[in-house]
Amino acid sequence: MKKTIQKKSKHTVFITGATSGIGLEISRKFAGEGWGVICHYNSSDKKAMALKEEMMAYGVSCVLVKADLSSKSGIDKLVKKIKTLKIDSVINNAGSYLASKHFTKLTTDDIDKTFMVNVFAPIRITSAVFAAMKKNMFGRIVNISSIAAKYGGSSRSMHYGCSKLALEGLTRTIAREGAEFNILANTVRPGVIDTDFHKKFPKDMKARISMIPMKRMGRPEEVADLIYYLGSGKNSFVTNETIAIAGGE
Numbered sequence: 001m002k003k004t005i006q007k008k009s010k011h012t013v014f015i016t017g018a019t020s021g022i023g024l025e026i027s028r029k030f031a032g033e034g035w036g037v038i039c040h041y042n043s044s045d046k047k048a049m050a051l052k053e054e055m056m057a058y059g060v061s062c063v064l065v066k067a068d069l070s071s072k073s074g075i076d077k078l079v080k081k082i083k084t085l086k087i088d089s090v091i092n093n094a095g096s097y098l099a100s101k102h103f104t105k106l107t108t109d110d111i112d113k114t115f116m117v118n119v120f121a122p123i124r125i126t127s128a129v130f131a132a133m134k135k136n137m138f139g140r141i142v143n144i145s146s147i148a149a150k151y152g153g154s155s156r157s158m159h160y161g162c163s164k165l166a167l168e169g170l171t172r173t174i175a176r177e178g179a180e181f182n183i184l185a186n187t188v189r190p191g192v193i194d195t196d197f198h199k200k201f202p203k204d205m206k207a208r209i210s211m212i213p214m215k216r217m218g219r220p221e222e223v224a225d226l227i228y229y230l231g232s233g234k235n236s237f238v239t240n241e242t243i244a245i246a247g248g249e
């Protein structure tokens, strides 16, 4: 690994699902702006090590935390770890639907796991850091929802759409409870963004893109720029908002 001089970062961000797609670009954006990063990942140690190397090249600190957020024990493990760390900003980005099935065929387990990752984990993570943010009189929370919360999920992603709408409830409570302590919470609703997410759930992308007024997918970097604004000290007065980045959808 190339030796780099590590800058002392004033602030640290915790990003879930940091090794791919939107999460990877969020990590790059914060590190590029000099923030220390705590990067959560789930499946690939190889990708996580590559991310750490990339983050170190920015000269900032990088802590990796591995956890499967579809289980209670995975969430408990992560929460225990982050409670020991100083965190100024949380980006609840990890998200998925853990079964792509017609809603009439969903099992309790399918719904449970999807809600674990998309709702329970963000609630536990945000609750774990709230007291320290309050004491520091600084905190930023960005919850990554989806345009699916606006329209409802498709017939095969109903549980996903429902879970993202539930996640938006977290933003509302934290924004209200945190405002007087300079803890600002917002929801970002990405539209169709060009990441591997769509490879996991193949559909007719040409038809889907034709429904977007701007007739193209968004780029993860475009989403990361917005998230950096909301999730950093650049944002000093925006809270309790739901902002779509969806090319006009």
Ligand SMILES: NC(=O)c1ccc[n+]([C@@H]2O[C@H](COP(=O)([O-])OP(=O)(O)OC[C@H]3O[C@@H](n4cnc5c(N)ncnc54)[C@H](OP(=O)(O)O)[C@@H]3O)[C@@H](O)[C@H]2O)c1
Binding pocket: 016, 017, 018, 019, 020, 021, 022, 023, 041, 042, 043, 044, 067, 068, 069, 070, 093, 094, 095, 096, 117, 144, 145, 146, 147, 148, 189, 190, 191, 192, 193, 194, 195, 196, 197, 198
């Ligand atoms: N791309 C879009 O069009 C789009 C649109 C609307 C909303 N979003 C939202 O944007 C966020 C990022 O998605 P993306 O597009 O960047 O897709 P992605 O590349 O598939 O990233 C999803 C991330 O979630 C993590 N994750 C999935 N299941 C997990 C589990 N069981 N435990 C812990 N982490 C888990 C993944 O970690 P591993 O890879 O390590 O498993 C991955 O880092 C998600 O919340 C997604 O719902 C995306």
